[in-house]
Amino acid sequence: MATGTPGTTTSRFERIDTMTDHAAPELAARAAEQHVVVIGGGTGGLIAARECARVGMRVTLLEAADALGGSIRSVELDGVMIDAGAESFATRGGHVHALVAELGLSDQVVAPQGGGAWLSGIPDAPDAPLPKGGILGIPANPFADDVRRIIGWRGAWRAYVDRLRPPLTIGHERSLGKLVRSRMGARVHDRLVAPVTAGVYSALPDDVDTEIAAPGLSTALTRTGSLSGAVATLLAERRGASAEGKAPGSAVLGLVGGMGRLVAALHAELDTYGVEVRTETRATSLRRDGAGWVVACETTAEDPDSVDDEADAVADEALHATGIVVATPEPAARALLESSVSGLGPAGEAPEIEIVSLLLDAPALDAAPRGSGVLTVPGSHIAKALTHSTAKWGWVRAAAGDRHVVRVSFGTQGEPAATAALDDDAAAQLALTQASALLGIELTPQQLVAAHRGRFVQAQPSSLIGAAERRTAARDVVRKIPGLAVVGAWMAGTGLAQVIPDAVAESDRLRSGLLWGENERG
Known part of the structure; x- marks a missing residue:
C-alpha cells in the first residue's frame, strides 16, 4: 500500500534503502521473478514501466505504433522540429515538473510567450483578444473594456444582474453552462465560456462539471453572493498563492525542443533499467492463465531488403506475465479487457x-x-x-x-x-x-x-458531468483483479498533470500486490 501523498512518487518502496541486509536480497529476488507486460507506450505506459522496472522487475513494453509517446509526438517540417501533439503541461500539482526535474530537464522548462489568445466568430463583432481577469471565460467584471467589447453593453448589463440575484446553495447547479446562463446570461455563456471549454476540454459548457473544472467556485459563489464575485475571489487567492511561491506563475509550461524530449528521456531511462521496448507490436488479446496472464501480440516488421511483393511479415507471439498494465486509449483497452474484466460500465465518448x-x-x-x-x-x-x-x-x-x-x-x-x-x-x-x-x-x-x-x-475529459463517477466505478472493478492495472487518460483524466501521478500510484499498487501479495488501492 502506498504511503505519503496519493499520486506522488512516495511509496512503501522507499523503505528498501532501510531494509536489513537479509530482507533486501529477498525482496530483490522476489522482484526478479516478476514479469510485467505494459501494453501501450504513451506517457502512462512509460511511467508504469519505469516504476516497475526501478524495483528490479522484468518489464516488456508493447507499442502498436512505430514510436513511443502517444499524444506526445515530435515531427520535422522542412528541418524544423515541432510538437505535433501535446505541446505543454499543466503546472497544477507539481507532478510533471517533479518528473522533468528527475529526468534532468529542469533547465529546459520554458513558459509560453506571445500574449494571450483571441476569440473568433463573435456574432456581429470583429475578432478580439480573450479578456483577462476571468476563469473559464467567466469575467470578474462584466463592464471591463475587453469583456464589453465581446458581449456588448446589453450583455454587460445582463451579466450585472448576477450581483442582484440570491446566491445558490453549494452544489445546487452542477452544470457550468446552466450556472453561467442563469447567473450572467446567454452572451457570457455563448461568447466567452463556450469557446474556452470547447478549446480546453472539447466540450460545451452544459456538459462540464462546475466543481471539477473550477474547484472552489461553488463555495466562493455562496460566500460572495455572485458568480463574478466568486471569480474575483478565486483569482485573488491564486495571485496570493503565486506571490508566496506556492504556485507557479504560468498555468502551463513547455520544454525547449518540444515535449518529445520528455518521451525520449523516459525511453532512455527504461533502457538503463533493461526494459524491453517493442514498437510496432500490437497486443491482440489478454487472458488469465492461473495466477498469471498471457498476452497475445503481433509484430509487423517491414524488411526493406525484401524482394517479395508482401514486404510486411506478421509474427504472432504469446507473452507470459505475472502482472499487466493496460495503458492504451479506452477503445483498445476495453477490447483487451472484455474477456477478463466484467462490469466496466459504459464507455465514454472518445x-x-x-x-x-x-x-x-x-x-x-x-x-x-x-x-x-x-x-x-x-x-x-x-x-x-x-x-x-x-x-x-x-x-x-x-x-x-x-x-x-x-x-x-x-x-x-x-x-x-x-x-x-x-x-x-x-x-x-x-x-x-x-x-x-x-x-x-x-x-x-x-x-x-x-x-x-x-x-x-481523445479520452473523455475528466471535467464532463458523470465522468469522475464512471472512472471510479471502472477502476474499482479493475482493482479487484490481481496482477492488473489500467492507466492512461481514460482512467486518470486528460493531461499529463493527471496521467503521471495516477500511473505512479497504480504502478505502486500493482507491484505491491506482486511482491507482497497485496491488492490494495494504494
Missing part, C-alpha cells in the same frame, strides 16, 4: 481529434496578429482552435527562422474532425484556409512550405 501543423513562409505573421492563438465560438468556424506556435514558444521561433508554424485543431465531443475523410493534402489546404480566416491574414498555397496531420483518440 472522439478523434486532428491537429494539422503548417510551416508557412508568411512575413505578414511576424507581428503575431492574433497573439499566441485563437479560440472559436462554437459553430462559427470549421476549426476548433489555432495555435501560432512561433508566437507562443521562443524555441520554435528560433528554430523556424523567418518562417512561421501554426497548428489548426479539428474535432470535439460529438463532432468528428472536418479533416477526417480528407487525404493529407486536402487536410492541409483546409487547415490553411481556416488559418487564414482565424489569423485575419490572407495565406496562399504558395506560402505553405510543409504540413503534418496528427490524429489522436
Whole structure:
C-alpha cells in the first residue's frame, strides 16, 4: 500500500534503502521473478514501466505504433522540429515538473510567450483578444473594456444582474453552462465560456462539471453572493498563492525542443533499467492463465531488403506475465479487457481529434496578429482552435527562422474532425484556409512550405458531468483483479498533470500486490 501523498512518487518502496541486509536480497529476488507486460507506450505506459522496472522487475513494453509517446509526438517540417501533439503541461500539482526535474530537464522548462489568445466568430463583432481577469471565460467584471467589447453593453448589463440575484446553495447547479446562463446570461455563456471549454476540454459548457473544472467556485459563489464575485475571489487567492511561491506563475509550461524530449528521456531511462521496448507490436488479446496472464501480440516488421511483393511479415507471439498494465486509449483497452474484466460500465465518448501543423513562409505573421492563438465560438468556424506556435514558444521561433508554424485543431465531443475523410493534402489546404480566416491574414498555397496531420483518440475529459463517477466505478472493478492495472487518460483524466501521478500510484499498487501479495488501492 502506498504511503505519503496519493499520486506522488512516495511509496512503501522507499523503505528498501532501510531494509536489513537479509530482507533486501529477498525482496530483490522476489522482484526478479516478476514479469510485467505494459501494453501501450504513451506517457502512462512509460511511467508504469519505469516504476516497475526501478524495483528490479522484468518489464516488456508493447507499442502498436512505430514510436513511443502517444499524444506526445515530435515531427520535422522542412528541418524544423515541432510538437505535433501535446505541446505543454499543466503546472497544477507539481507532478510533471517533479518528473522533468528527475529526468534532468529542469533547465529546459520554458513558459509560453506571445500574449494571450483571441476569440473568433463573435456574432456581429470583429475578432478580439480573450479578456483577462476571468476563469473559464467567466469575467470578474462584466463592464471591463475587453469583456464589453465581446458581449456588448446589453450583455454587460445582463451579466450585472448576477450581483442582484440570491446566491445558490453549494452544489445546487452542477452544470457550468446552466450556472453561467442563469447567473450572467446567454452572451457570457455563448461568447466567452463556450469557446474556452470547447478549446480546453472539447466540450460545451452544459456538459462540464462546475466543481471539477473550477474547484472552489461553488463555495466562493455562496460566500460572495455572485458568480463574478466568486471569480474575483478565486483569482485573488491564486495571485496570493503565486506571490508566496506556492504556485507557479504560468498555468502551463513547455520544454525547449518540444515535449518529445520528455518521451525520449523516459525511453532512455527504461533502457538503463533493461526494459524491453517493442514498437510496432500490437497486443491482440489478454487472458488469465492461473495466477498469471498471457498476452497475445503481433509484430509487423517491414524488411526493406525484401524482394517479395508482401514486404510486411506478421509474427504472432504469446507473452507470459505475472502482472499487466493496460495503458492504451479506452477503445483498445476495453477490447483487451472484455474477456477478463466484467462490469466496466459504459464507455465514454472518445472522439478523434486532428491537429494539422503548417510551416508557412508568411512575413505578414511576424507581428503575431492574433497573439499566441485563437479560440472559436462554437459553430462559427470549421476549426476548433489555432495555435501560432512561433508566437507562443521562443524555441520554435528560433528554430523556424523567418518562417512561421501554426497548428489548426479539428474535432470535439460529438463532432468528428472536418479533416477526417480528407487525404493529407486536402487536410492541409483546409487547415490553411481556416488559418487564414482565424489569423485575419490572407495565406496562399504558395506560402505553405510543409504540413503534418496528427490524429489522436481523445479520452473523455475528466471535467464532463458523470465522468469522475464512471472512472471510479471502472477502476474499482479493475482493482479487484490481481496482477492488473489500467492507466492512461481514460482512467486518470486528460493531461499529463493527471496521467503521471495516477500511473505512479497504480504502478505502486500493482507491484505491491506482486511482491507482497497485496491488492490494495494504494
